[in-house]
Amino acid sequence: xxxxxxxxxxxxxxxxxxxxxxxxxxxxxxxxxxxxxxxxxxxxxxxxxxxxxxxxxxxxxxxxxxxxxxxxxxxxxxxxxxxxxxxxxxxxxxxxxxxxxxxxxxxxxxxxxxxxxxxxxxxxxxxxxxxxxxxxxxxxxxxxxxxxxxxxxxxxxxxxxxxxxxxxxxxxxxxxxxxxxxxxxxxxxxxxxxxxxxxxxxxxxxxxxxxxxxxxxxxxxxxxxxxxxxxxxxxxxxxxxxxxxxxxxxxxxxxxxxxxxxxxxxxxxxxxxxxxxxxxxxxxxxxxxxxxxxxxxxxxxxxxxxxxxxxxxxxxxxxxxxxxxxxxxxxxxxxxxxxxxxxxxxxxxxxxxxxxxxxxxxxxxxxxxxxxxxxxxxxxxxxxxxxxxxxxxxxxxxxxxxxxxxxxxxxxxxx
Amino acid sequence: xxxxxxxxxxxxxxxxxxxxxxxxxxxxxxxxxxxxxxxxxxxxxxxxxxxxxxxxxxxxxxxxxxxxxxxxxxxxxxxxxxxxxxxxxxxxxxxxxxxxxxxxxxxxxxxxxxxxxxxxxxxxxxxxxxxxxxxxxxxxxxxxxxxxxxxxxxxxxxxxxxxxxxxxxxxxxxxxxxxxxxxxxxxxxxxxxxxxxxxxxxxxxxxxxxxxxxxxxxxxxxxxxxxxxxxxxxxxxxxxxxxxxxxxxxxxxxxxxxxxxxxxxxxxxxxxxxxxxxxxxxxxxxxxxxxxxxxxxxxxxxxxxxxxxxxxxxxxxxxxxxxxxxxxxxxxxxxxxxxxxxxxxxxxxxxxxxxxxxxxxxxxxxxxxxxxxxxxxxxxxxxxxxxxxxxxxxxxxxxxxxxxxxxxxxxxxxxxxxxxxxxxxxxxxxxxxxxxxxxxxxxxxxxxxxxxxxxxxxxxxxxxxxxxxxxxxxxxxx
Numbered sequence: 001x002x003x004x005x006x007x008x009x010x011x012x013x014x015x016x017x018x019x020x021x022x023x024x025x026x027x028x029x030x031x032x033x034x035x036x037x038x039x040x041x042x043x044x045x046x047x048x049x050x051x052x053x054x055x056x057x058x059x060x061x062x063x064x065x066x067x068x069x070x071x072x073x074x075x076x077x078x079x080x081x082x083x084x085x086x087x088x089x090x091x092x093x094x095x096x097x098x099x100x101x102x103x104x105x106x107x108x109x110x111x112x113x114x115x116x117x118x119x120x121x122x123x124x125x126x127x128x129x130x131x132x133x134x135x136x137x138x139x140x141x142x143x144x145x146x147x148x149x150x151x152x153x154x155x156x157x158x159x160x161x162x163x164x165x166x167x168x169x170x171x172x173x174x175x176x177x178x179x180x181x182x183x184x185x186x187x188x189x190x191x192x193x194x195x196x197x198x199x200x201x202x203x204x205x206x207x208x209x210x211x212x213x214x215x216x217x218x219x220x221x222x223x224x225x226x227x228x229x230x231x232x233x234x235x236x237x238x239x240x241x242x243x244x245x246x247x248x249x250x251x252x253x254x255x256x257x258x259x260x261x262x263x264x265x266x267x268x269x270x271x272x273x274x275x276x277x278x279x280x281x282x283x284x285x286x287x288x289x290x291x292x293x294x295x296x297x298x299x300x301x302x303x304x305x306x307x308x309x310x311x312x313x314x315x316x317x318x319x320x321x322x323x324x325x326x327x328x329x330x331x332x333x334x335x336x337x338x339x340x341x342x343x344x345x346x347x348x349x350x351x352x353x354x355x356x357x358x359x360x361x362x363x364x365x366x367x368x369x370x371x372x373x374x375x376x377x378x379x380x381x382x383x384x385x386x387x388x389x390x391x392x393x394x395x396x397x398x399x400x401x402x403x404x405x406x407x408x409x410x411x412x413x414x415x
Numbered sequence: 416x417x418x419x420x421x422x423x424x425x426x427x428x429x430x431x432x433x434x435x436x437x438x439x440x441x442x443x444x445x446x447x448x449x450x451x452x453x454x455x456x457x458x459x460x461x462x463x464x465x466x467x468x469x470x471x472x473x474x475x476x477x478x479x480x481x482x483x484x485x486x487x488x489x490x491x492x493x494x495x496x497x498x499x500x501x502x503x504x505x506x507x508x509x510x511x512x513x514x515x516x517x518x519x520x521x522x523x524x525x526x527x528x529x530x531x532x533x534x535x536x537x538x539x540x541x542x543x544x545x546x547x548x549x550x551x552x553x554x555x556x557x558x559x560x561x562x563x564x565x566x567x568x569x570x571x572x573x574x575x576x577x578x579x580x581x582x583x584x585x586x587x588x589x590x591x592x593x594x595x596x597x598x599x600x601x602x603x604x605x606x607x608x609x610x611x612x613x614x615x616x617x618x619x620x621x622x623x624x625x626x627x628x629x630x631x632x633x634x635x636x637x638x639x640x641x642x643x644x645x646x647x648x649x650x651x652x653x654x655x656x657x658x659x660x661x662x663x664x665x666x667x668x669x670x671x672x673x674x675x676x677x678x679x680x681x682x683x684x685x686x687x688x689x690x691x692x693x694x695x696x697x698x699x700x701x702x703x704x705x706x707x708x709x710x711x712x713x714x715x716x717x718x719x720x721x722x723x724x725x726x727x728x729x730x731x732x733x734x735x736x737x738x739x740x741x742x743x744x745x746x747x748x749x750x751x752x753x754x755x756x757x758x759x760x761x762x763x764x765x766x767x768x769x770x771x772x773x774x775x776x777x778x779x780x781x782x783x784x785x786x787x788x789x790x791x792x793x794x795x796x797x798x799x800x801x802x803x804x805x806x807x808x809x810x811x812x813x814x815x816x817x818x819x820x821x822x823x824x825x826x827x828x829x830x831x832x833x834x835x836x837x838x839x840x841x842x843x844x845x846x847x848x849x850x851x852x853x854x855x856x857x858x859x860x861x862x863x864x865x866x867x868x869x870x871x872x873x874x875x876x877x878x879x880x881x882x883x884x885x886x887x888x889x890x891x892x893x
Contacts, residue, residue, distance in 0.1 A: 308764060411592040
């Protein structure tokens with residue numbers, strides 16, 4: 001209620017405390033009997049709503065409220081503002097990718113993700129301890145890519161090691177993902193030994209942490225992951241990914257044990273379903289410490305269901321911060337999935353602009369949307385998207401109190 | 416947690432159908448087209464229906480009950496309408512901070528700017544382009560909602576002329592943008608009865624702007640860039656002046672101010688929805704066009720930045736955006752994201768599995784198969800309908816996974832396709848044994864031929880290619 005008496009009468013303070021109850025009484029909400037109370041009618045300056053206070057409905061017509069029958073303020077009514085700083089009982093675990101020589105690996109640097117104590121970028125005073133990072137993709141066999149993506153990798157498409165090098169040196173990849181797509185039994189069915197060699201080549205070519213992408217076949221992946229884990233002992237690779245399908249096929253224990261014994265990270269992949277994510281994590285806890293698990297909750301393209309990904313990430317992060325330790329793991333997002341949307345790659349009518357712009361903006365917005373939902377690591381491809389997302393992360397993590405540009409009266413700027 | 420009358424407010428998730436039913440007429444008159452008052456109450460608390468759906472409530476007899484219901488169901492973020500008639504736009508009306516807590520109502524309105532230095536021809540042309548920007552997405556038409564007219568000249572006559580030109584050229588709602596009350600007054604005179612949104616009252620001009628808003632019966636934006644305390648003061652003051660339809664502009668800062676912008680939007684919406692804070696319980700205005708006021712000069716870079724900022728603001732609670740770019744690649748992702756963000760998260764991800772006939776299929780019509788992920792299905796459906804194809808579409812049960820995910824996850828397999836063919840008795844529908852599978856499931860073709868005994872044609876990777884695919888392959892190859 002906007003109760004504010006502009007006259008500075010002595011009894012104002014008392015009256016203000018009473019006003020809400022009086023209004024309640026007048027509305028007949030409940031009965032209050034006033035005892036030992038008297039006042040002059042001149043003390044009262046009541047605003048009794050005579051119509052609906054608001055257009056309360058989505059489709060509602062605007063309510064025509066007559067102006068209140070009382071003096072309008074001559075000066076600004078002072079109000080204060082205090083940001084709402086919620087303390088959450090939970091905290092996202094920190095997971096370190098890659099290991100240097102000291103740590104038992106051969107990487108030039110490690111990358112730590114996680115550690116959040118608030119929803120992403122909701123709180124200016126408690127920034128996350130670690131910035132989200134970007135991993136760039138490499139494939140171990142020629143893949144069909146939209147032209148806007150192909151243009152940037154055409155020279156290295158058949159050379160995974162060179163591709164990885166370019167990702168790091170030219171585009172500043174924090175992490176490199178090698179997708180061992182050729183191991184798919186329905187594609188080339190490359191033997192495990194060849195996959196291991198490919199990973200060795202990439203480890204030689206770059207010194208950033210690596211993510212090892214499987215082909216999606218639970219059996220083949222478990223074989224490949226176990227061998228790669230042994231070969232790269234101590235490197236803290238991310239094995240992408242382990243699934244409930246693997247658990248069902250009784251393959252989970254083998255992979256998880258290989259990861260634990262050789263000091264690697266497991267990426268637990270589930271399809272937009274938090275109960276599944278929790279169940280998979282519970283199964284993994286039997287074999288490996290939680291600090292070696294990150295989650296992929298599934299990233300869908302903008303226009304093809306990004307809202308499901310957005311909401312699943314918001315729910316997971318909030319649940320984790322509220323104390324659900326089974327969800328308190330860092331999360332990754334394959335922003336490259338954005339390219340599945342036809343609007344990202346298809347030639348369209350002129351008014352929708354060239355696909356050379358639509359594609360990368362699609363990947364960018366896919367990533368930025370999930371950045372706001374708490375994603376810690378993005379799998380990306382297009383240089384413009386990578387540049388923008390890195391720039392946005394940098395902006396968002398400026399400490400509170402940094403200089404903010406003055407507001408400009410945009411209404412009068414000629415454009 | 417106090418409402419206007421001091422009663423404790425309940426969040427929408429805690430209001431039960433019984434709470435509502437008790438206040439309804441309980442006559443089961445059926446004017447709402449529901450089976451009975453309890454059914455109406457249930458859909459009301461689900462946010463699917465509104466009080467306006469119950470005509471008897473608006474009679475004298477139920478005035479008290481209606482007031483109580485209005486208070487009970489009042490969203491913590493007020494709904495504000497601008498414009499009139501069928502193009503009127505309602506913004507705000509939010510019940511929750513996160514969409515998964517309930518669902519969001521009143522999709523973010525997107526407005527595009529024009530200004531009073533443009534010639535009448537330029538104005539009419541740009542306004543025409545704004546109104547004509549549409550996109551067909553899974554069978555729905557997405558479009559832009561409003562035109563923002565800025566006064567660059569700061570000349571009342573020039574602004575009035577621009578408002579007149581725009582109002583004459585479009586039915587879209589208008590936002591009049593100037594901080595000068597004299598200029599605003601001139602503009603409002605040319606937009607009488609059209610209930611434009613007024614931008615804006617600030618710390619200097621609020622008194623005059625309040626008068627203009629009251630006189631025009633139009634909603635008013637409250638602007639206090641980077642100063643939430645001032646924003647609150649202004650809201651309190653304007654409410655005291657009797658201006659109740661307010662929209663908040665906490666300031667949109669690109670670049671170095673981005674983190675403040677995001678956290679302030681988040682905090683304002685959070686205090687409104689979590690603490691029922693009255694002064695923050697209004698729709699939020701985001702200004703992606705703020706990027707254009709910086710020192711960047713490349714137009715494509717500015718458009719790119721505007722696209723990113725608009726999308727972030729929409730995800731972070733903006734109820735209305737004013738933008739400058741009219742480029743398709745900038746607007747398309749915003750309109751699609753808006754549509755997605757405002758779908759009801761309580762609705763299942765999957766559609767019912769089965770076989771769907773399209774057009775008038777006969778015994779020779781093609782049979783296609785896809786998965787039962789809702790957006791996959793709606794995309795395919797929309798492409799088939801748009802091309803007026805006669806065919807059967809098998810919707811295989813993949814537990815709501817898209818084709819790509821279902822193939823990768825071994826859920827959409829030769830066996831599951833064979834099962835679907837059998838379960839839905841496809842052999843009885845057509846006289847041939849040719850099945851078209853999605854291009855993204857190409858790798859299943861050999862296995863599927865073995866498992867089904869049907870001839871498998873690998874269709875396009877994207878369902879937009881289905882019409883052409885059928886033209887080129889159906890008559891000749893099946």
